[in-house]
Amino acid sequence: MQPIDPEVQDFLACSMVARVATVSARGRPHLTPLSFVCDGGRIYMITASTVLAPRNVAAHSSVVLLFDAERAPRPDRVLRISGQATLRTDRAARRIMMRRGVPKYYLCASGLLSLLRHIGKLPVWLRAFVRGADSVVVEVVPETAEWLGRPW
Protein backbone atom coordinates (compact mmCIF):
# COMPACT_ATOMS: atom_id res chain seq x y z
CA MET A 1 0.00 0.00 0.00
CA GLN A 2 1.28 3.43 -0.90
CA PRO A 3 1.03 6.45 1.42
CA ILE A 4 -0.65 8.38 -1.40
CA ASP A 5 -3.53 5.88 -1.71
CA PRO A 6 -6.91 7.60 -1.21
CA GLU A 7 -7.76 5.15 1.60
CA VAL A 8 -4.65 6.27 3.49
CA GLN A 9 -5.38 9.94 2.86
CA ASP A 10 -8.97 9.50 4.09
CA PHE A 11 -7.73 7.80 7.25
CA LEU A 12 -5.24 10.61 7.87
CA ALA A 13 -8.03 13.15 7.39
CA CYS A 14 -9.90 11.47 10.26
CA SER A 15 -6.83 11.35 12.52
CA MET A 16 -5.96 14.06 15.02
CA VAL A 17 -2.85 12.73 16.77
CA ALA A 18 0.32 11.18 15.37
CA ARG A 19 2.27 8.95 17.71
CA VAL A 20 5.79 9.65 16.53
CA ALA A 21 8.45 7.01 17.09
CA THR A 22 12.07 8.08 16.82
CA VAL A 23 15.40 6.69 17.91
CA SER A 24 18.15 8.57 19.70
CA ALA A 25 21.80 8.82 18.71
CA ARG A 26 22.45 6.09 21.29
CA GLY A 27 19.78 3.84 19.77
CA ARG A 28 17.16 4.41 22.42
CA PRO A 29 13.52 4.36 21.16
CA HIS A 30 11.21 7.25 21.90
CA LEU A 31 7.53 7.85 21.31
CA THR A 32 5.53 11.05 21.58
CA PRO A 33 2.03 12.18 20.56
CA LEU A 34 1.89 15.27 18.34
CA SER A 35 -0.73 17.19 16.42
CA PHE A 36 -0.10 17.03 12.69
CA VAL A 37 -1.21 18.30 9.31
CA CYS A 38 -0.84 16.89 5.79
CA ASP A 39 0.20 19.01 2.84
CA GLY A 40 1.48 18.02 -0.57
CA GLY A 41 1.83 14.36 0.37
CA ARG A 42 3.96 15.18 3.42
CA ILE A 43 3.17 15.18 7.11
CA TYR A 44 4.06 18.14 9.32
CA MET A 45 4.22 18.44 13.10
CA ILE A 46 5.42 21.28 15.28
CA THR A 47 7.06 20.86 18.65
CA ALA A 48 9.56 22.47 20.96
CA SER A 49 13.05 22.32 19.52
CA THR A 50 14.52 21.19 22.84
CA VAL A 51 12.49 17.99 23.34
CA LEU A 52 13.61 14.51 22.37
CA ALA A 53 11.71 13.94 19.12
CA PRO A 54 13.45 16.65 17.05
CA ARG A 55 16.79 15.91 18.69
CA ASN A 56 16.38 12.27 17.68
CA VAL A 57 15.39 13.22 14.14
CA ALA A 58 18.59 15.25 13.89
CA ALA A 59 20.50 12.06 14.74
CA HIS A 60 18.37 9.51 12.83
CA SER A 61 15.94 10.64 10.17
CA SER A 62 13.88 7.42 10.09
CA VAL A 63 10.55 7.77 11.87
CA VAL A 64 7.43 5.66 12.34
CA LEU A 65 4.04 7.32 12.78
CA LEU A 66 0.91 5.63 14.16
CA PHE A 67 -2.57 7.02 13.46
CA ASP A 68 -5.86 6.07 15.06
CA ALA A 69 -8.56 7.94 13.05
CA GLU A 70 -10.10 9.42 16.19
CA ARG A 71 -12.77 11.22 14.13
CA ALA A 72 -13.82 8.17 12.14
CA PRO A 73 -17.29 6.83 13.04
CA ARG A 74 -16.03 3.31 13.77
CA PRO A 75 -12.24 3.17 13.72
CA ASP A 76 -11.17 -0.45 13.60
CA ARG A 77 -7.52 -0.31 12.69
CA VAL A 78 -4.33 1.67 13.09
CA LEU A 79 -2.33 3.19 10.24
CA ARG A 80 1.42 2.85 10.41
CA ILE A 81 3.51 5.13 8.20
CA SER A 82 7.27 4.89 7.98
CA GLY A 83 9.29 7.68 6.46
CA GLN A 84 12.16 10.10 6.58
CA ALA A 85 11.97 13.25 8.68
CA THR A 86 13.75 16.57 8.44
CA LEU A 87 13.67 19.57 10.75
CA ARG A 88 12.52 22.89 9.39
CA THR A 89 12.54 26.31 10.98
CA ASP A 90 11.70 28.36 7.90
CA ARG A 91 8.60 30.50 7.54
CA ALA A 92 7.17 28.36 4.74
CA ALA A 93 6.96 25.35 7.04
CA ARG A 94 5.31 27.40 9.79
CA ARG A 95 2.83 28.78 7.24
CA ILE A 96 1.85 25.21 6.31
CA MET A 97 1.24 24.44 9.98
CA MET A 98 -0.90 27.58 10.32
CA ARG A 99 -2.81 27.16 7.07
CA ARG A 100 -3.66 23.52 7.70
CA GLY A 101 -3.57 23.36 11.48
CA VAL A 102 -5.84 26.27 12.42
CA PRO A 103 -8.89 24.94 10.50
CA LYS A 104 -8.24 21.39 11.65
CA TYR A 105 -7.73 22.04 15.35
CA TYR A 106 -9.42 25.37 16.08
CA LEU A 107 -11.95 26.41 13.42
CA CYS A 108 -14.29 23.50 14.03
CA ALA A 109 -16.98 22.93 16.67
CA SER A 110 -14.92 20.63 18.88
CA GLY A 111 -11.82 22.80 18.46
CA LEU A 112 -13.67 25.98 19.41
CA LEU A 113 -15.18 24.26 22.45
CA SER A 114 -11.74 23.09 23.53
CA LEU A 115 -10.39 26.59 23.06
CA LEU A 116 -13.21 28.07 25.13
CA ARG A 117 -12.62 25.54 27.91
CA HIS A 118 -9.00 26.64 28.08
CA ILE A 119 -9.40 30.31 27.24
CA GLY A 120 -7.32 31.24 30.27
CA LYS A 121 -4.32 29.54 28.72
CA LEU A 122 -4.38 31.66 25.57
CA PRO A 123 -1.92 34.29 26.84
CA VAL A 124 0.77 31.74 27.64
CA TRP A 125 0.05 29.85 24.40
CA LEU A 126 0.36 33.08 22.41
CA ARG A 127 3.62 33.96 24.17
CA ALA A 128 4.92 30.51 23.26
CA PHE A 129 3.73 30.94 19.68
CA VAL A 130 5.30 34.38 19.29
CA ARG A 131 8.54 33.03 20.67
CA GLY A 132 8.64 30.76 17.62
CA ALA A 133 12.38 30.22 17.88
CA ASP A 134 11.62 27.68 20.59
CA SER A 135 9.77 25.47 18.12
CA VAL A 136 10.63 23.41 15.09
CA VAL A 137 8.58 21.84 12.32
CA VAL A 138 9.17 18.13 11.70
CA GLU A 139 8.49 17.32 8.06
CA VAL A 140 7.99 13.66 7.19
CA VAL A 141 8.17 12.21 3.69
CA PRO A 142 6.15 8.97 3.91
CA GLU A 143 7.74 5.90 2.36
CA THR A 144 5.48 3.02 3.36
CA ALA A 145 2.01 2.66 4.82
CA GLU A 146 0.35 -0.39 6.34
CA TRP A 147 -2.74 -1.27 8.32
CA LEU A 148 -2.44 -2.83 11.76
CA GLY A 149 -5.23 -4.46 13.70
CA ARG A 150 -6.33 -2.82 16.94
CA PRO A 151 -5.38 -5.11 19.81
CA TRP A 152 -7.82 -3.48 22.25
Next chain:
Amino acid sequence: MKRFTRAVDPSQVRDLLERVPRAYIAVNDAGTLAAVPVAFRFQDGCYWVGVRSGPLGAKIQPQQEVALIIDEGCHYFDLRAIYIRGRVRPADRLPNGASFDLTWLEVVPDKVIAWDLATMHEERSDAAH
Protein backbone atom coordinates in the same frame (compact mmCIF):
# COMPACT_ATOMS: atom_id res chain seq x y z
CA MET B 1 16.01 32.13 31.21
CA LYS B 2 12.44 30.81 31.03
CA ARG B 3 10.96 28.11 28.85
CA PHE B 4 7.49 26.80 28.18
CA THR B 5 6.60 23.38 29.51
CA ARG B 6 3.57 21.10 29.65
CA ALA B 7 5.17 18.50 31.89
CA VAL B 8 3.26 17.49 35.01
CA ASP B 9 3.81 15.04 37.79
CA PRO B 10 2.67 11.59 36.57
CA SER B 11 0.32 11.30 39.54
CA GLN B 12 -1.72 14.16 38.03
CA VAL B 13 -2.68 12.04 35.01
CA ARG B 14 -2.92 8.70 36.77
CA ASP B 15 -6.51 8.33 35.59
CA LEU B 16 -5.12 7.73 32.10
CA LEU B 17 -3.38 4.61 33.33
CA GLU B 18 -6.49 3.29 34.95
CA ARG B 19 -8.97 4.19 32.23
CA VAL B 20 -7.35 4.12 28.78
CA PRO B 21 -7.08 0.55 27.43
CA ARG B 22 -4.80 1.32 24.51
CA ALA B 23 -1.20 2.36 24.11
CA TYR B 24 1.57 2.47 21.54
CA ILE B 25 5.00 0.96 21.92
CA ALA B 26 8.28 1.54 20.08
CA VAL B 27 11.43 -0.56 20.00
CA ASN B 28 14.75 -0.33 18.27
CA ASP B 29 14.96 -3.77 16.70
CA ALA B 30 18.66 -4.20 15.81
CA GLY B 31 18.82 -0.77 14.22
CA THR B 32 15.31 -0.80 12.77
CA LEU B 33 12.71 1.33 14.47
CA ALA B 34 9.39 -0.47 15.03
CA ALA B 35 6.20 0.82 16.59
CA VAL B 36 2.89 -0.96 17.14
CA PRO B 37 -0.41 -0.41 18.93
CA VAL B 38 -0.88 -2.50 22.07
CA ALA B 39 -3.60 -3.21 24.58
CA PHE B 40 -2.75 -1.64 27.94
CA ARG B 41 -3.56 -2.36 31.58
CA PHE B 42 -2.29 -0.77 34.78
CA GLN B 43 -3.02 -2.98 37.76
CA ASP B 44 -1.38 -3.39 41.15
CA GLY B 45 1.22 -0.82 40.18
CA CYS B 46 2.30 -2.86 37.13
CA TYR B 47 2.23 -1.79 33.51
CA TRP B 48 1.03 -4.53 31.13
CA VAL B 49 0.93 -4.51 27.36
CA GLY B 50 -0.89 -6.99 25.14
CA VAL B 51 0.78 -7.49 21.79
CA ARG B 52 -0.68 -9.16 18.72
CA SER B 53 1.31 -12.05 17.35
CA GLY B 54 2.93 -11.52 13.96
CA PRO B 55 6.11 -10.07 12.56
CA LEU B 56 5.68 -6.69 14.24
CA GLY B 57 4.70 -8.12 17.59
CA ALA B 58 7.64 -10.51 17.43
CA LYS B 59 10.02 -7.54 17.45
CA ILE B 60 9.12 -6.91 21.09
CA GLN B 61 11.31 -9.36 22.96
CA PRO B 62 11.85 -9.82 26.71
CA GLN B 63 14.47 -7.48 28.22
CA GLN B 64 14.24 -5.20 25.23
CA GLU B 65 14.17 -1.48 25.90
CA VAL B 66 10.84 0.05 24.91
CA ALA B 67 9.09 3.38 24.82
CA LEU B 68 5.41 3.29 25.71
CA ILE B 69 2.89 6.09 25.32
CA ILE B 70 -0.64 6.27 26.69
CA ASP B 71 -2.46 9.36 25.47
CA GLU B 72 -5.87 10.93 25.33
CA GLY B 73 -7.36 13.99 23.67
CA CYS B 74 -7.51 15.31 20.13
CA HIS B 75 -7.19 19.06 20.41
CA TYR B 76 -4.13 20.91 21.57
CA PHE B 77 -5.19 21.82 25.10
CA ASP B 78 -6.98 18.50 25.62
CA LEU B 79 -3.94 16.33 24.95
CA ARG B 80 -2.62 14.44 27.98
CA ALA B 81 -0.10 11.63 27.88
CA ILE B 82 2.13 9.41 29.92
CA TYR B 83 5.45 8.28 28.49
CA ILE B 84 7.15 5.26 29.98
CA ARG B 85 10.65 4.13 29.12
CA GLY B 86 11.63 0.72 30.38
CA ARG B 87 12.21 -2.93 29.59
CA VAL B 88 9.70 -5.66 28.89
CA ARG B 89 9.57 -9.01 30.61
CA PRO B 90 7.16 -11.92 30.20
CA ALA B 91 4.08 -11.56 32.35
CA ASP B 92 4.01 -14.15 35.12
CA ARG B 93 0.24 -13.69 35.29
CA LEU B 94 -2.40 -11.98 33.20
CA PRO B 95 -4.01 -8.68 34.17
CA ASN B 96 -7.74 -8.72 34.86
CA GLY B 97 -9.77 -8.60 31.66
CA ALA B 98 -6.83 -9.58 29.48
CA SER B 99 -7.57 -10.99 26.04
CA PHE B 100 -6.12 -14.46 25.57
CA ASP B 101 -5.54 -13.65 21.90
CA LEU B 102 -2.64 -11.37 22.84
CA THR B 103 0.83 -11.96 24.21
CA TRP B 104 1.06 -10.08 27.50
CA LEU B 105 4.27 -8.48 28.70
CA GLU B 106 5.06 -6.35 31.71
CA VAL B 107 6.89 -3.08 31.19
CA VAL B 108 9.32 -2.39 34.03
CA PRO B 109 9.77 1.39 33.95
CA ASP B 110 13.07 3.23 34.20
CA LYS B 111 11.49 6.60 33.59
CA VAL B 112 7.93 7.96 33.60
CA ILE B 113 7.04 11.39 32.23
CA ALA B 114 3.60 12.97 31.93
CA TRP B 115 2.22 15.85 29.91
CA ASP B 116 -0.99 17.82 30.18
CA LEU B 117 -1.08 20.58 27.61
CA ALA B 118 -3.82 22.38 29.49
CA THR B 119 -1.23 23.10 32.18
CA MET B 120 1.23 24.76 29.80
CA HIS B 121 3.27 27.30 31.71
CA GLU B 122 6.61 29.05 31.83
CA GLU B 123 9.34 27.90 34.14
CA ARG B 124 13.02 28.55 34.63
CA SER B 125 14.98 26.51 32.10
CA ASP B 126 17.12 25.02 34.87
CA ALA B 127 14.03 23.53 36.55
CA ALA B 128 13.87 19.76 36.74
CA HIS B 129 12.13 17.62 33.99
